Amino acid sequence: MSQPRISLRVFITCMFSLLVLLLGAVLIYSQHRHNSAYILADSERRLDSLEDKLSLKLSHRLHNISTSLTLMNNSQVTLDSLLESPNYWWPLLLPLLDANPHVVSLYAGEPDGRSFYFRVMHTEPTRALFYAPKEADLVLDIMSPTEPTQRFYFNRDYQLVSSLIIDNEYLDARQRPWFDAALSHSGVYITPPYKFYSTLHQGITLSLGDAQQQRVWAADVLIADLSELIQEELPNARTVLLQAPSNNILASAVPQRAGSSKQRDFNGLAGFEELLTHPEQKKWQVELAGESWLGQQTPLELNLDNNNTLDLRLATLVPYQELMANALSFSREQAWLTLLIIGLSLPLVIMVSGAVTRPMRHMVADMQAIQAFNFDRYQVRRYFYKELDAQANAIALMNDTLSSFINELHSLSQNKDFDHLIARVSEGIKRLSKGQRCLIYRVETNEQQLQLRLLDKRRQHVISLATSLSDKEVSALLLNTLSGKGLHFEAPWLLHDRFGKLNGIILLGMRYGTLPLTTEKRRFISHYSDFANLALEDMFLFEQQRQMTQSMIQVLASAIDAKSPHTSGHCQRVPELTLMLAQAAHDTQQGQYADFHLSPPEWEALHLAAWLHDCGKVVTPEHVINKATKLETIYNRLHEVRMRFEVLKRDADISYWQGLARGDDEVSLKEQLIQQHQQLDDDFAFVAQLNIGDQAVTPAMVARLQQISQHTWLRTLDDQLGLSWEELQLRGDATALPVWEPLLADKPWHQQPYPNEERINADNRWGINMVQPHLKQQLGELTNLSIERGTLTTEERYIINAHVVHTLIMLSELQYPAHLSQVPQLAANHHERMDGQGYPFGVKAGELPLESRIMALADIFEALTAADRPYKKAKNISHALNIMADMVKQQHLDADLFRFFVEQEVYLDYAERFLPPTQIDEVNKEALFSKL
Numbered sequence: 001m002s003q004p005r006i007s008l009r010v011f012i013t014c015m016f017s018l019l020v021l022l023l024g025a026v027l028i029y030s031q032h033r034h035n036s037a038y039i040l041a042d043s044e045r046r047l048d049s050l051e052d053k054l055s056l057k058l059s060h061r062l063h064n065i066s067t068s069l070t071l072m073n074n075s076q077v078t079l080d081s082l083l084e085s086p087n088y089w090w091p092l093l094l095p096l097l098d099a100n101p102h103v104v105s106l107y108a109g110e111p112d113g114r115s116f117y118f119r120v121m122h123t124e125p126t127r128a129l130f131y132a133p134k135e136a137d138l139v140l141d142i143m144s145p146t147e148p149t150q151r152f153y154f155n156r157d158y159q160l161v162s163s164l165i166i167d168n169e170y171l172d173a174r175q176r177p178w179f180d181a182a183l184s185h186s187g188v189y190i191t192p193p194y195k196f197y198s199t200l201h202q203g204i205t206l207s208l209g210d211a212q213q214q215r216v217w218a219a220d221v222l223i224a225d226l227s228e229l230i231q232e233e234l235p236n237a238r239t240v241l242l243q244a245p246s247n248n249i250l251a252s253a254v255p256q257r258a259g260s261s262k263q264r265d266f267n268g269l270a271g272f273e274e275l276l277t278h279p280e281q282k283k284w285q286v287e288l289a290g291e292s293w294l295g296q297q298t299p300l301e302l303n304l305d306n307n308n309t310l311d312l313r314l315a316t317l318v319p320y321q322e323l324m325a326n327a328l329s330f331s332r333e334q335a336w337l338t339l340l341i342i343g344l345s346l347p348l349v350i351m352v353s354g355a356v357t358r359p360m361r362h363m364v365a366d367m368q369a370i371q372a373f374n375f376d377r378y379q380v381r382r383y384f385y386k387e388l389d390a391q392a393n394a395i396a397l398m399n400d401t402l403s404s405f406i407n408e409l410h411s412l413s414q415n416k417d418f419d420h421l422i423a424r425v426s427e428g429i430k431r432l433s434k435g436q437r438c439l440i441y442r443v444e445t446n447e448q449q450l451q452l453r454l455l456d457k458r459r460q461h462v463i464s465l466a467t468s469l470s471d472k473e474v475s476a477l478l479l480n481t482l483s484g485k486g487l488h489f490e491a492p493w494l495l496h497d498r499f500g501k502l503n504g505i506i507l508l509g510m511r512y513g514t515l516p517l518t519t520e521k522r523r524f525i526s527h528y529s530d531f532a533n534l535a536l537e538d539m540f541l542f543e544q545q546r547q548m549t550q551s552m553i554q555v556l557a558s559a560i561d562a563k564s565p566h567t568s569g570h571c572q573r574v575p576e577l578t579l580m581l582a583q584a585a586h587d588t589q590q591g592q593y594a595d596f597h598l599s600p601p602e603w604e605a606l607h608l609a610a611w612l613h614d615c616g617k618v619v620t621p622e623h624v625i626n627k628a629t630k631l632e633t634i635y636n637r638l639h640e641v642r643m644r645f646e647v648l649k650r651d652a653d654i655s656y657w658q659g660l661a662r663g664d665d666e667v668s669l670k671e672q673l674i675q676q677h678q679q680l681d682d683d684f685a686f687v688a689q690l691n692i693g694d695q696a697v698t699p700a701m702v703a704r705l706q707q708i709s710q711h712t713w714l715r716t717l718d719d720q721l722g723l724s725w726e727e728l729q730l731r732g733d734a735t736a737l738p739v740w741e742p743l744l745a746d747k748p749w750h751q752q753p754y755p756n757e758e759r760i761n762a763d764n765r766w767g768i769n770m771v772q773p774h775l776k777q778q779l780g781e782l783t784n785l786s787i788e789r790g791t792l793t794t795e796e797r798y799i800i801n802a803h804v805v806h807t808l809i810m811l812s813e814l815q816y817p818a819h820l821s822q823v824p825q826l827a828a829n830h831h832e833r834m835d836g837q838g839y840p841f842g843v844k845a846g847e848l849p850l851e852s853r854i855m856a857l858a859d860i861f862e863a864l865t866a867a868d869r870p871y872k873k874a875k876n877i878s879h880a881l882n883i884m885a886d887m888v889k890q891q892h893l894d895a896d897l898f899r900f901f902v903e904q905e906v907y908l909d910y911a912e913r914f915l916p917p918t919q920i921d922e923v924n925k926e927a928l929f930s931k932l
Contacts, residue, residue: 055298055314058241062206065103065219066188068096069208072217077108079116079142090158093118094138104196104203104220109173111214113145136161145172173216182209182216193223193250204250223251238271238293238317244279250312271295271317286317293317359392422455425532429508429525433517436487437509440532443502452478452505471502478507488512493526495533497540504536553611560617570862575610577858577910581897582606582851584904592896596850601819606851609826613855616806624799629691630784630791638691641781644743645684647713652676683708687744693791702786709744709782746780766808768840773798804828804840822849830855835891845894853894857901860884860893865915876919877911885931895932902928 075092082089097103097120107117119139121127130139136153143149149166173179182189191205207218241251254272271293274284284295297315382389426438441452441463450469454461463481465474475492482489487509495504506529508517517525560571582603585593598606617625623634631637656673660666686704690697716738720728730749754776760768773795778784784793792800808828816823829852832838834845845853864883867874875883881902888895901907902925911920 058312061100061102062190064100065206065221066208068100068103068106069188069206069217069219071096072106072108073208073210077217078215079108079110079114082116082140083142087158090138090154094120094158100219102221104201104222106217106219109176109179109216109218113172113174115143115171115173117141117143131164133161143169143171143173145170145174178205178207178218179209179216182207182218183211183214185209196220240272240315242297242313242315244313254317272315275315288317291319293319422532422536425529428528429506432528433490433508433510433521433525434514435490435508435510439507439509441505441507442536443504450502474502474505478505482507482509488514490517490522493529495529495536497533497537503533503540506532549608553608556612556615556618560614570866571611571614573862573866573914574613574855574858575607576914577862577906578610578855579607580910581854581858581901581906584906585850585854585900588900588904591900593850593900598851602851605820605823605826606855608820609823609851610855610858612811612823613807613827613830613859614803615810615827616803616808619806620799620803624792624796627791627796630693630787631691631781632791633779636691637781638688641687641744642684644713645680648711648743649677649680651713652680683711687785690785693787693789697786697788705744705782705785709742711743712740713743715739715741744781744785746782750777750779750781750783751775752777752779760805766805766812766840768805768808769842770798770802770805770839772802801831801839804831808840826851826855830859832856833892834894837891850897853897857884857893857897860887861901861907861910865911865919867916867919874915874919876921877907877915878921878923881907881923881928882931885928888932899929899932 071092077089077092093106096106097118101122105117105119107115109115117140119126119130119141121130121132121137121139126132127134127136130151132139132153135155137156138154138158140152140154141149142152147170149169149171150163151166152163153161155161177194178189178191181191187208189207189209191207193202193204195201196203202223203220204223205218205220207216209216238254239252240249240254242249271286271288272295274281274286274295275297280297281295282297286293286295295315295317297313299313382392422440426440429435429438440455442455444451444453445467448467450465450467452463452465463478465477469477471494474494478492479489488511490508490510493506493508494502495506497503508525554572558572582598585596586598588594588596623632629636629638631641652673656669659669686701687708689695690701690705718734718737720731720734723731727749730752732748753774754772758776760770760772762769775795776799778793778795787793805828808824811824811827814824826849828840829843829848832841832843832848832852834848834853836842836844861880861884864875864880865877884893884898887893888898902923907923908920
């Protein structure tokens with residue numbers, strides 16, 4: 001008789017539900033009892049304290065201004081006294097402004113409407129507003145209703161800096177809003193906010209009038225200063241300073257509507273809408289963005305004796321969160337209470353958990369064994385609780401399933417190619433389903449059609465489908481296509497990639513009369529077929545990646561070839577010849593290269609290196625590659641030299657005519673002119689011939705060039721005008737004009753050194769040992785014209801040779817799989833020599849892999865036979881091979897490889913594909929080999 005079992009879920013739920021309900025009831029009661037009343041009372045107390053503090057600060061600030069105005073009144077600061085004795089009054093006015101930095105200006109209005117405004121210019125924007133000179137610190141405006149405004153600028157020592165008259169600017173002080181009010185008011189009068197006349201900023205004015213003299217003294221205060229004071233005292237609150245009963249906003253620390261410089265209501269001030277309908281409201285509460293805020297309105301006592309004419313009020317909104325600091329004590333009390341309850345409940349929890357966890361520990365041990373892939377350790381267990389007993393049965397089933405699944409996965413993981421993996425998956429599905437045949441199709445897109453290609457090396461089968469078919473229609477069409485083939489086919493499994501695209505299809509053929517697969521079995525096969533899905537997707541992605549890589553390197557090679565006519569087609573033909581020669585060495589069964597074989601990864605590495613061997617030329621300047629004359633840079637500088645000769649010829653003409661004007665002998669002058677012209681023409685022709693660079697330069701030619709360079713010509717124009725900042729840095733300080741300059745020269749700015757970031761040190765991480773010249777460019781005219789052979793300087797020849805350096809550096813920055821890690825070295829080695837005199841590493845033949853030597857030979861043969869070089873004629877193959885034989889003798893090329901190249905007639909295979917018939921001639925192999 002089976003042992004009765006109870007539900008573990010019911011047992012644990014009842015026990016812990018009772019405990020949670022008890023603990024929650026205590027916590028809720030305690031929180032509700034203590035926090036509700038305390039938070040409200042504490043928030044009101046804190047607001048009162050902060051507003052009292054702000055009230056004292058505002059009173060203090062306005063009281064200081066009032067004191068300053070009273071001092072001006074008692075001292076009888078008037079416009080006339082200021083004009084008569086300015087040095088007497090400055091020491092009084094300036095300290096008043098310095099003591100009240102928030103005051104914009106002090107001024108006085110006279111009975112006749114005249115007034116003066118005195119300001120300290122603290123900031124550059126203020127100086128710009130009043131057009132103040134740099135050395136001015138104080139500004140005094142004397143304004144009149146009948147005369148233009150006079151403005152005076154003073155420094156801190158009260159010395160007059162400058163003055164000016166501002167036309168069309170008149171001001172009658174008696175028309176100002178504070179003038180009559182101050183005269184009729186006893187004590188200091190405060191205006192409502194308005195826009196200041198001079199700065200157009202919002203502010204208020206404090207004024208003090210003398211009714212007997214009909215004179216008023218006043219001070220301007222910016223509203224922005226009051227807003228900053230409010231923000232300083234209540235940084236996390238929303239606060240406005242109001243003037244009742246009109247509710248003018250004197251200052252605000254609340255975000256307002258854009259473009260509103262002054263507001264007389266609370267539109268756009270979220271949370272203050274209550275004051276629109278109840279202006280006298282003292283306290284209110286609102287919800288803003290899901291948070292509760294407390295509002296409070298308090299009158300401000302300014303304590304300005306009996307002179308306070310404004311009813312000022314401070315309206316504040318403060319979030320409850322800001323007022324919760326003191327409530328932390330309640331939280332601590334709740335925490336202790338919670339710990340106490342948990343402590344009291346601990347014995348009960350331990351007793352219950354002991355009964356529950358004992359079987360669970362057994363399950364953990366079983367799961368750890370499965371996690372460690374130790375499927376033989378599992379033991380069959382039975383438990384009192386039916387949930388645990390069901391769990392033990394599930395673990396047993398999982399152990400058996402994973403054991404068989406891992407064994408199958410291990411077998412699949414040993415496959416090294418896609419075809420074998422697909423075949424293994426097919427066999428696995430047949431074994432799991434006991435089917436007769438498993439067909440796996442790969443989906444290919446071809447001209448608006450889906451082509452299903454059977455992955456089976458023994459036979460080919462392709463099914464074409466329209467791309468518009470749904471999955472159900474595809475399944476039905478496949479079943480209809482394969483019906484009557486001697487097998488009953490299950491509904492196909494459609495494999496989609498991670499982007500939802502149809503990737504492949506699996507069809508399972510069963511014997512007629514076999515029961516259909518159960519839903520569970522189909523689900524298991526569906527999961528198992530994910531191996532085939534991953535294999536198909538990886539196969540597709542691998543092919544796409546390889547095609548994209550090939551396309552990218554071919555685009556790069558084409559771009560390099562298109563960059564200069566001197567390299568046209570080179571980067572595309574060298575890989576072909578390299579692979580042809582490597583294939584010949586790979587295929588040979590005898591001789592020195594009988595043991596040379598390349599694996600598929602090594603073929604891929606050689607292919608990439610050959611295509612990318614000249615990728616560094618992308619940074620080689622075109623004007624260096626295409627340099628046709630010695631003085632050529634971006635353009636041929638011979639034109640500058642010609643113009644200097646023209647200047648000297650004009651100077652000779654001028655000397656001739658000046659001699660005639662002086663009355664000198666005309667015949668003698670004419671002979672001298674003809675002689676000078678002839679000499680200049682001969683000298684220029686000599687220089688122009690040297691510039692071409694088609695003949696060797698002898699020491700005698702250099703000596704004559706130096707002699708010609710000693711001629712001078714007069715420059716009267718500044719040679720630094722119209723130059724870029726970079727050229728100006730190279731040229732340095734300008735020379736005083738006019739100046740005599742040599743006809744040809746090597747000037748300091750012609751010599752441009754390498755920047756530090758472009759210099760390759762001896763201990764560089766790439767192992768490059770090419771000697772880098774000190775100069776990046778040597779543009780000196782004498783140096784370039786004295787080049788012994790050709791048109792390139794030492795620096796320019798290094799730049800061209802350094803394309804292999806850039807190739808190495810550029811390719812070294814790429815991330816390669818392990819089998820392609822040698823691509824940078826292979827690509828950069830094609831200018832190494834067998835005697836170790838090559839570059840960029842200077843290694844000898846024994847340290848060069850055969851692939852590098854093959855690429856070096858292919859690079860030279862292609863360059864010699866190329867028919868698209870504008871600077872030379874294409875050589876026929878016999879001539880090219882003779883040149884290469886000489887290079888072999890000089891240990892430039894590998895002798896054995898050259899002999900193999902000729903014996904196998906690889907050159908002929910290449911010529912028939914890439915050279916015109918006119919370049920293909922007979923090759924005397926014996927004569928070639930005799931030169932080695």
